[in-house]
Structure formats: structure tokens, C-alpha cells
Amino acid sequence: MFFKQFQRRFTSQADVLLSKIYSINTFDENTVKYVLNCDVNSTIGFEKIILNGGCENQLSIPVESNIELVQERIDSQYVLEAICNMDLYLVSLQKGSIFPLKNAKSLFRDMQDVLQEGEKIFIQFLTQKEDRAKEDLIEQYIDYLSGIANPSDALFKRKFQKYVHQLFESMNYPLNKNSQVKDIENKIKEPLYQYQLIIGIFAEDGSRKGYLQHVIANSLEKLTYFNRLQMSTIEENEKVIDSIKSRKFNVNQNKQYISESEILSLVVEQERQESKKDVIVTNECTIIGSAVNSETNTVYSSDFMEKVIELLPYTKEERNTRLEADENTLKILNVMREQNIIKESCEIIKIEEGSTIMHVTLSIPSNVKFRDIKKHVEDIRVAVGLEDLQLSSASELNSIMFSFPKEKRSVVYLRDIISSSEFLTFTKKARLPFIIGLDEHGKPLFEDLTDTLHMLIAGATGSGKTYFLIGVILSLCLLKTPYDLHFYIIDPKRIDFKKFKDFPHVQKIVTEVEESTAVLAAVTEEMDRRYALMEEYDIDDLVDYNVLPDVEKLPYIVCIVDEFSDLVMQNPDVKDYIVRIGQKARAAGIYVICGTQRPEVKVVDGLIKANLSTKIAFSCGSYHDYKTVFGNAPGVKLLGKGDALLKSPVMSEEYVRFQSPVVDLSKGKTKDILQNICDLFPYERPKNGLTIKPLPTPYERIKTYIIETGDTAVTRVKQEMKLDVNVVRNIMDQLVDEGLLVKTGKGRFKLLELTEEKNTKIH
Structure with missing residues (x-):
């Protein structure tokens, strides 16, 4: 291999003496700060080798350095073996050095959990204090304030940027100057360092290499703020290997500078907590180790759950960043200044990114009224060129929050949420946990059906309503056995839910109006039967009934009714059954979820809305549709493709905006994935389903x-x-x-x- 061919060349005694290498238990903040502040002009290296179940940290200091540590000295040549056969990546700032990263800690602390046997990751971070850096960044900042959006770190490029800028000025071309940014100024005030960050990945399987690159990229995204870190492949050559081995700034890269606080974000580790036994790790992150039903003590094995998670696609592309928010925020500030809405400078307090919406919180002068800015929102939106712009008051004193759609929306995959630690924690206490999506701020959103009760879901064709319902059904099936949960699905379109026909949880899928009415009649009859059974024991809840000795355990029942409005128009009895179920079925463990493309006022009336207490609206056909669903218009423009609003009695906010997840963007692949998951279930369909009697035509x-x-x-x-x-x-x-x-x-x-x-x- 290439590395072995050159290994002898790089083991000379001169090279060995380039650095003193120390084995470090943890890169804690005190150690890192001490090392950074001891040497003025020496290259310091922080190195990490991550293996399955373990991690080794090394600190490299030039031999001429007067730093002495009590930690164990080791051979500097270990790095050659570490990077053998690795794919190497250079990590660099996407924008100019003046733009700061976000503060974070322990980026790579849990990386060992995602590695399989024989895989490893090598990280080398070189840094050296630069006296000229402050002067360079001040010059960049001046260029930025003059109107250059992204001043380059390369001097010749920046000269060209200034030339073009001056050329446009001489032609009287309208150019906007940029406002001051406190975060940039704070970075310039800190000690500044040149840096070089190289990451190596080794895995036998090619797909695993790609996956590990994705995991690392996601970790780096935690630092995204005004700037972001990007990974680019390094071609293997002698110069690169020599650079890594001798800890030199030799990789072909423009000088880039980061502050001391940014170095701490990249290097410092917080103490790792031991993994819990009920958590297992697969391809990308923590997943559910076992779906336990405490009421019946039935369990899905961790092997089953691992296989299911591996079947589900996950987010492979890099998530959209805050750079777009940065640019739009600066445009908004400039427009407000030019239109004399705000004459003083504003500080950017924070930027939050969801999968669909960006939120930017700004401080405003105390003498500026919120309503004075509010009345100019439409003018600001047009001037900036945004599809939509919302303004609201923020939680901070004298602050406002602008919200606008992202140009490139992120796809939310069901796997990303179902394998999250937040959802795992939630499943331990919820009876019927199901996934909703990601909220506006990118946080997982999920609920317990026993809390949200019955649901009404509206959305036009292509809005994402069906994808959402598929996610609800699948997440419930993965967390309850078919002995604990029965589904009855009414699918008049005949195609959307046919893919669930072999799931052992699904007792019946019907498509005709007469069959649909018969199913609802049977569910209503079962509801009455359960109340009679519970009355015998003076019990008013299914959970209490199921723990009684010597009684037949009753499963939860979820009835999905799609195209609800059309069914009611064809047979009004459908509405009567839904109202009866909505009024009293909760205590009997029976829940109904109604979906509709067209929320007709005659159908979705006050009685229906009162009994289907949780409402979700995807993009609908008209303003009146939203008013029909919610009772009032929420004043938010939904963007389609999974963008939705939730109104529920269990939520503290009146409306929660979220992005619905998908199993896969392709309907064909979704069908195949669901069939493969179905084949994994270790249970047959129970025989104790409802008796559905044909109703008179x-x-x-x-x-x-x-x-x-x-x-x-x-x-x-x-x-x-x-x-x-x-x-x-x-x-x-x-x-x-x-x-x-x-x-x-x-x-x-x-x-x-x-x-x-x-x-x-x-x-």
C-alpha cells in the first residue's frame, strides 16, 4: 500500500525529534488553555485515535518548547500506523475567518459508539498562535462593512473583491453596506491561531466509510453559526503524509484563523457517561434496545429493532446550514436601517435552524416599539426577496424574532427521530408513543396517543398528510406488539395504506363505503362491550382493567379513517359513529384518526372538532380550510411537502409548526421497506379481532x-x-x-x- 511504501522514509531520527508526544487521558479545558498560552509561536497538535469501545488522546509539542507535562511520553511514530489505509479529509472554514463558529463541547466524545470492530477514526488538530492574524481579520472586517459579503482569507482574492466592489461603486451601482456584528468583533478581540484539521477514516466496507463521514459531518454541524466547517477529500501523496507525521502546516490550504474559544469547542471533551443497558448502537446513533409493554410484559428483541433501524433510510446529505440565515439577517438589518425603521445597530442574539424554517433573534433599541417594526414586515420581506417573513416578540428583553423559510429544506427521515435518545426516553413512560416530526427549531416532536386522544388531519394532495399517517402507523407498530395494539384502516383511495395489509397489527383494511360503516359500527359495539366489562369491576380505564387477574387482556384499538369528508357525504352514519367514538372511547382504549383532503364545513362542524381534540393541518387548498379545521386562521403560510401545524390540548402553545418525517421519499422504496419490516415481525396476526357484520345497504x-x-x-x-x-x-x-x-x-x-x-x- 501507499503508506507502507513511504513508511521507512519517514522514520528518520530527525523526524522523531520534531515533537514531544504525550498520552493524555482527556483534553479538558484547563489543560488545553495551559498549553495554548505557554508557547507563543510553536505548533501544537491535539491528536485522537477513536476505536470501537475506546479512545486514545495524544498531545504533540515541539521539542524546543519549554512545556513539560507529567503525562507519559510516547513514540511520535505511532501516527504512521494510525493513518495506514485511511481515507483522509481536510476540514476547513467555508467562509472567511472573520465569521465565527458556535461554541460547543465534546464533538467526538461518543464517536466510539458508532464504530464497529476493526474501524477507526484519526483526528489531528494543529494550531499555532499568529500575531498578524488580528491585523488580517480587522482588514477583512473593514471590507465586510464596506459591502463585501464574504471577504476571502487569501490576500490576492480579497484584492480582487475590493477591485470589483470599487468598480461597481464607480458605476453608481447601488451597493448595500453591512451592519456591525458583535460576534465578529468578539472573535477579533480574542487570541487568534492558525489551524489545520485533518480527519482519517478506516473501514473495510465502503458504505460504512460513507456513513462514518456522514456522522462526523453531523458532529461538525454543531459548530455552524456565521461560519461552518466543511470536509474535503485529501489526495494521498508524500507531502500530505509528511505533514501529518511531522505535525506541519503543509497541506495545500489558505491560512485560516480561529479564536481560542473556537479551539476549545473543537478540542475540549467533557467527561463521558457510561452507556445504559437499554440503549444499543447501530449504524448512526442510539436506538431503542427493546420495545417493552409493561402492561403485558411482551418485548421486541434488540436484534429485531436493530434490523428494523438498518432498513430505514437516514439523512445522508449534509444538513442545510445557518449561512443562509446569516446572509438574510444582514439583508434584513440593512433594509431596516435604509428605511429608517431602526437607526441604531442591532445585535444578533441567536440563530435557530429547523428543517423548514430559520429563526433569527435580534436585540432592538429600547426606544423602538415592536408594533413599529411589525407594520413594515411586508416591505422588509419584499426588499429582501423572501417567500414568507414572520415577526414575533422573543423571550429576551428588548428583542424580536424574524422567521423565514429556508431556500433548501432538509428532508426529515423517520429513522432520524425513532433512533434519537429523546424518543427512547419518551417511550419508557408513554403508552402509545408516536412520532410527529421535527419542530421549527429542529427538535424531535412526538406524543402519546392516549394524551392527544382522537385526531383530525387535513391536507391537500401532495401536502404530506399520507406520509405522516404512514409514520404514525409504523412508529406505533414498532413499539407495540400485535397483541397489544390492533389497527383498523379505512382507505377509500385503495392505494395509500395497502402496504400495511400484511402487518400483524392490522386487523382489517377496507375500501368501500358499506365496509367502512360496518367497521365503525363494530368498533362502536366493541366500545360499548368494554364499558360493560369495566363496569362489572367498577373500573373506568383500560390499563386498570388489563392488570386484573383472570381477565382477557384487551388490546388498544386505533381506527384510521382516510377521506373522512367524502365518506360522510356518501353515508352520514359515518359521522355519527365517529362522534360516538370520540365522545367516550378513550377510556376503553380506542382511538380514531380521521384524515381529509377537503375539510367541508358541513362535515367538520363543531361536534366533530369538539370530539377530535387534536388537529393537524398540512398545506390546504384555501384560507377557509384552515379556519374549518382550527376554528380560526393561524396566520401562517404552510409550504407543502410535510410542513404542518399542530393544535392540541396537550401543547402549551396554541400552534406548533413542524416538518413531518418520511420513511423514504420514493413511494416504491417506502412500500419495499415496509414489506421488509413486516417480514421481520416475530408474531402472527392475532385471531381475536372484531367481528365485522355486513350492514344493510x-x-x-x-x-x-x-x-x-x-x-x-x-x-x-x-x-x-x-x-x-x-x-x-x-x-x-x-x-x-x-x-x-x-x-x-x-x-x-x-x-x-x-x-x-x-x-x-x-x-
């Missing part, structure tokens, strides 16, 4: 009603049967053909007298 109901009552008035039949008048007329015409009725003119009908023989034949 509209034809049978009308015929029976007329024979028993003798009433043939179309209006009264329509009211009693709760059917469309045209449906009633067509059926009554059919009864005329059969000889049961006769037309008497002007659309009226008369019941013929029935002989005993004819009555028997008709029945």
Missing part, C-alpha cells in the same frame, strides 16, 4: 323502512335514512320496477298492497 334499508312504515314520501325517507335525495329517488325507482311501489305523478310514490305470496317473495 341503502337499498335494503329503504326497502325495509317503506315496508314496515308504509311511508313513501321522498323527503321523509331521505331524512330518516340520511341519504342524498338523488340516491333515494334512484332506489325508489328500482322498487317501482320490482313491483313494490307505483308512481302517482309529480315524483310521488305509493306502496302497493302486498299479498302474502308477494310479501314472501320480496323479502
Whole structure:
């Protein structure tokens, strides 16, 4: 291999004496600060070798340095073996050095958990104090204030930027100057250092290499603020290996400077806590070790959960960064200054990034009123060129928050949330935990169906409603066995939920109106049966009933009703059943989730909204649709493709905006993944499902009603049967053909007298 060919060349005695190498237990803040402040112009190296289940830290100090540490000295040549056969990456600032990174700690502390046997990661961070750095950054900052958006670290490039800028000025081209940024000024005030960061990855499997690169990139994203760190591949050559081995700034890179606090963010580690037994680690992060149902003591094995997680796609591309927020924020500040909305400078307090929305919190002078800025929001939006711009008061004193859509939205995968430590913790206390998505600030959002109760979900075609429902069903199935949870799915479109037909939790999927009504009738009947059972024991909750000795354990029942409005329009009985279930089924462990593309006012009335207490709206067709769902218009423009609003009695805020997750963006791949997961379930479908009896058809109901009552008035039949008048007329015409009725003119009908023989034949 390449490295072995050159290994002899790099083991000369001269090279060995370049640095003193110390083995360090932990790069704590005191040690790092001590080393940085001892030597003025020496290159210092912080090195780390991460293995499966362990980590080694080395500190390199030039031999001429007067720093002496009590830690053990080691051979400097270990680095050659460490980087053998590794893919190497250079980590550099994406923008000019004046733009600061965010403060964070322990970026790589838990990396050993994601490594498999034989894999390793090498990190070398070189730094050296630069006296000229402050002068260089001040010059960059002056150029930035003059209107150059991203002053280059390279002097010749910056000269060209200034030349172009001056050329436009001479042509009287309108150029905006940039406002002062306190965070940039704070960075310039700190001690500044040149740096070089190289990361090596070794894994036998090519896909694992790509995955580990993704994990490291995600860790580096924690530092993204006005600037971000980017990884680029280093071509293997003698110069690169010599640079790493001799701890020199020899990799082809423009000089970049970072502050002392930024070095602490990259290097300092906080003490690692021991992993808990109920957490296992797979390809990218912590996942559920076992889905335990405390009520029935049934368990999904960790092996099962690991296989499921491996089937689910995860976020492979780098997440969108705050650089976009930085640029738009500066534009907003400039517009407010130019339009005399705010004459004094504003400080950027914080920038928060969700998968869909950016939030920027700014301080404002105490003499500026919030309402004075609010009335100019639309002018600011147009001037900046944003699709949408919202302004709200922030929690900090004298501060405001601008919110605007990201140009490049991030895809939220179900795996990213289901494998998060937050969701794992939540599942331990929730009875029916399900995933909602990521909130506006990028935090996982999930709830317990026993708290949110029944749900109404609205969204036009392409809004993400179906993807959301798929995520709800799947997350519940992965955390409850089919003996603890039964699904009944009404799918009039016939295609959206067909992929769940083989899941052992799914007792029935129906597509016809008559079948749908029969399912809801059976669920309602089961609700009444459960109340009767609980009444015998003076119990009013399913959980209390299931712990009784010698009783049949009753599973939770979740009924998914898609295209709810259309079903009600075809058969009003559907609405009656939904209302009954909504009013009293919770204590019986039965929940209904209704989805609709068109929230009709006649269908989604006050009674429905009162009983489906949790409402979710994806992008709908009109302003009135949102008002129909929520009762009032939320004043937020939803962007489609999973962007949604949640209103729930369990939430402290009136509305929570979130991005819904997907199993996969491809419908075909989603179907295949769900089938593969289905094949993994270690259970058969239980035989104790509901008995669904066929209900009389509209034809049978009308015929029976007329024979028993003798009433043939179309209006009264329509009211009693709760059917469309045209449906009633067509059926009554059919009864005329059969000889049961006769037309008497002007659309009226008369019941013929029935002989005993004819009555028997008709029945």
C-alpha cells in the first residue's frame, strides 16, 4: 500500500525529534488553555485515535518548547500506523475567518459508539498562535462593512473583491453596506491561531466509510453559526503524509484563523457517561434496545429493532446550514436601517435552524416599539426577496424574532427521530408513543396517543398528510406488539395504506363505503362491550382493567379513517359513529384518526372538532380550510411537502409548526421497506379481532323502512335514512320496477298492497 511504501522514509531520527508526544487521558479545558498560552509561536497538535469501545488522546509539542507535562511520553511514530489505509479529509472554514463558529463541547466524545470492530477514526488538530492574524481579520472586517459579503482569507482574492466592489461603486451601482456584528468583533478581540484539521477514516466496507463521514459531518454541524466547517477529500501523496507525521502546516490550504474559544469547542471533551443497558448502537446513533409493554410484559428483541433501524433510510446529505440565515439577517438589518425603521445597530442574539424554517433573534433599541417594526414586515420581506417573513416578540428583553423559510429544506427521515435518545426516553413512560416530526427549531416532536386522544388531519394532495399517517402507523407498530395494539384502516383511495395489509397489527383494511360503516359500527359495539366489562369491576380505564387477574387482556384499538369528508357525504352514519367514538372511547382504549383532503364545513362542524381534540393541518387548498379545521386562521403560510401545524390540548402553545418525517421519499422504496419490516415481525396476526357484520345497504334499508312504515314520501325517507335525495329517488325507482311501489305523478310514490305470496317473495 501507499503508506507502507513511504513508511521507512519517514522514520528518520530527525523526524522523531520534531515533537514531544504525550498520552493524555482527556483534553479538558484547563489543560488545553495551559498549553495554548505557554508557547507563543510553536505548533501544537491535539491528536485522537477513536476505536470501537475506546479512545486514545495524544498531545504533540515541539521539542524546543519549554512545556513539560507529567503525562507519559510516547513514540511520535505511532501516527504512521494510525493513518495506514485511511481515507483522509481536510476540514476547513467555508467562509472567511472573520465569521465565527458556535461554541460547543465534546464533538467526538461518543464517536466510539458508532464504530464497529476493526474501524477507526484519526483526528489531528494543529494550531499555532499568529500575531498578524488580528491585523488580517480587522482588514477583512473593514471590507465586510464596506459591502463585501464574504471577504476571502487569501490576500490576492480579497484584492480582487475590493477591485470589483470599487468598480461597481464607480458605476453608481447601488451597493448595500453591512451592519456591525458583535460576534465578529468578539472573535477579533480574542487570541487568534492558525489551524489545520485533518480527519482519517478506516473501514473495510465502503458504505460504512460513507456513513462514518456522514456522522462526523453531523458532529461538525454543531459548530455552524456565521461560519461552518466543511470536509474535503485529501489526495494521498508524500507531502500530505509528511505533514501529518511531522505535525506541519503543509497541506495545500489558505491560512485560516480561529479564536481560542473556537479551539476549545473543537478540542475540549467533557467527561463521558457510561452507556445504559437499554440503549444499543447501530449504524448512526442510539436506538431503542427493546420495545417493552409493561402492561403485558411482551418485548421486541434488540436484534429485531436493530434490523428494523438498518432498513430505514437516514439523512445522508449534509444538513442545510445557518449561512443562509446569516446572509438574510444582514439583508434584513440593512433594509431596516435604509428605511429608517431602526437607526441604531442591532445585535444578533441567536440563530435557530429547523428543517423548514430559520429563526433569527435580534436585540432592538429600547426606544423602538415592536408594533413599529411589525407594520413594515411586508416591505422588509419584499426588499429582501423572501417567500414568507414572520415577526414575533422573543423571550429576551428588548428583542424580536424574524422567521423565514429556508431556500433548501432538509428532508426529515423517520429513522432520524425513532433512533434519537429523546424518543427512547419518551417511550419508557408513554403508552402509545408516536412520532410527529421535527419542530421549527429542529427538535424531535412526538406524543402519546392516549394524551392527544382522537385526531383530525387535513391536507391537500401532495401536502404530506399520507406520509405522516404512514409514520404514525409504523412508529406505533414498532413499539407495540400485535397483541397489544390492533389497527383498523379505512382507505377509500385503495392505494395509500395497502402496504400495511400484511402487518400483524392490522386487523382489517377496507375500501368501500358499506365496509367502512360496518367497521365503525363494530368498533362502536366493541366500545360499548368494554364499558360493560369495566363496569362489572367498577373500573373506568383500560390499563386498570388489563392488570386484573383472570381477565382477557384487551388490546388498544386505533381506527384510521382516510377521506373522512367524502365518506360522510356518501353515508352520514359515518359521522355519527365517529362522534360516538370520540365522545367516550378513550377510556376503553380506542382511538380514531380521521384524515381529509377537503375539510367541508358541513362535515367538520363543531361536534366533530369538539370530539377530535387534536388537529393537524398540512398545506390546504384555501384560507377557509384552515379556519374549518382550527376554528380560526393561524396566520401562517404552510409550504407543502410535510410542513404542518399542530393544535392540541396537550401543547402549551396554541400552534406548533413542524416538518413531518418520511420513511423514504420514493413511494416504491417506502412500500419495499415496509414489506421488509413486516417480514421481520416475530408474531402472527392475532385471531381475536372484531367481528365485522355486513350492514344493510341503502337499498335494503329503504326497502325495509317503506315496508314496515308504509311511508313513501321522498323527503321523509331521505331524512330518516340520511341519504342524498338523488340516491333515494334512484332506489325508489328500482322498487317501482320490482313491483313494490307505483308512481302517482309529480315524483310521488305509493306502496302497493302486498299479498302474502308477494310479501314472501320480496323479502
